[in-house]
Amino acid sequence: MSAITIFGAIDQGLIFAILALGLFITFRILDLPDLTVDGSFVTGLAVSGMMCLQGHPFLGLFLSLLAGFIAGSVTGLLHTKLKINAILSGILTMTALYSINFRLMGLKPSIILYNKTTVFTFIDKNLMVNNFNLSKGLVICVIIIILIFLLNSFLKTRLGLALRATGDNESMMTANSVNTDFMKILAFALCNSLVSLSGAIYIQYNQQSSYTVGTGMLVLSIASIIIGEAIFSRKTIFINLISVVLGAVVYRIFIAFAFQLGLAANDLKIFSAFIVIIAISLSKMKLSVCKNFSPKVSMRKILLLRKSTKGKGVNYD
């Protein structure tokens, strides 16, 4: 596999890492897989793309955050105030967003930004390694580092702690006089504004996209989260966030390999679905023949064994 393919995969992985960070809030902290993301990714993409066409790439990123926030709040309101099941609320908002996104894109099925100003245009273009421009990836890295820092600090504030506890034990939060409905709406809104931002960066990076690209975004981000967790054990929030980012990048490299081995672009979705199925079941399954054998634990043991033979002297107990 050529260096260009790998660098390209890493860049794409970093863009989807923002998406996965967003979903981490609902999927891991609240334990609700939020299907709105399939729609709000395209919402962000559309808003950012249209703003670029008007010549305002930075405003595009900001407005996409806002649009995602609104989309997430709608799902949250449907779930908490109108008492609709969480997954169904997500599906409803996602379906509604199909129409809205199409309108946002000016009733055209795709946006093309060639020769338009994007946030990446402002960046020095002379950082070439093996004929690949690393500067775009570095910009996304900086954005991710800022996001991880903000999320990590937020989740340790009183508000962030209340959010985590709401996912953990809702009745306990009520008993501590916290409005859990508000917490859930906030989580959905934060999640979708990050997802939307990810879509906004996606279009500015790739400079073209169709409005069908959002399908499968939930599965993609769950795959990233789970692969990340397989690499790291879940300890602190900070490590969790890092592992989500790495998971997204690893997943993307994985896909790039699969393409090299001859995976047709059309089969990408079924491939992603398989990865999620295998990753989730491996991490939960305990083979009945031998009760102590769990693939996840064994995998981690093998990883740790390797580390200890390297003589790093870290005590993992």
Place this chain on the structure above:
Amino acid sequence: MIDIKNLNIVFNEGSFHEKQALKNINLHIEDGDFITLIGSNGAGKSTLLNAISGHTYINSGEIHAAGRNITCMKEYKRYKFIGRLFQDPFQGTAPSLTIIENLSLAYSRGKRLSLVPAASKSDREFYVSVLSKLNMGLEDRLDTPVKLLSGGQRQALTLIMATMLKPKLLLLDEHTAALDPKTSVHIMKLTEDIIRKDRITTIMITHNLADAMKYGNKTLVMNNGEIICTLNQEEKESMTMSDLMKLYGNIGAQISDVNILG
């Protein structure tokens, strides 16, 4: 402190499974009262506490607490001045958060949830001093996730969390019933110490008749959605265990009469 007027709660109204859980309850609780509430399963004890905390829908009646009408107040708002412990020790804490994180959540009860870091250094010292009163060694394990604690430790932690900010009213729903006898006695003693020291108005449900007699200044006996008997301090002191068993026995007789006639 609390005034309950003509409180009625009907479950599954209009259906075949209709059940009147509370029948025209009138109850007045003074400031500083420690009330023990006994009665067989299905008597309406928990429903009464749920009504006060706002967890269940009320068909008719009014509830006043701390000088205002709270009948229509949302549940989470009532918990600004109510502390509550449940029978299930796992219900009162967030398992994947650490002890100190749980404590800081309880400490911010009723305050605005701001973007302030949850636990500062000085807070830490305060939490250590609070936990050391428990004598359970929890003060050395502030950064341990709560899911690693035993049921008794978790219930003790919940007790601290519920009473840390001196609630006006404490609701205890058989909070020692799921614990082993020794821990149960320990938690009960801690509970009484805290209630005495801070003079917290308390309602405690228990199935342990000895506890019901030993603790509190009043005992209410419930049956079939009604308060059938109120014992004050003197009556409690003059009452023997066998008298109380007789009272329970009468309930049994009543129930079977109703069943036969009904």
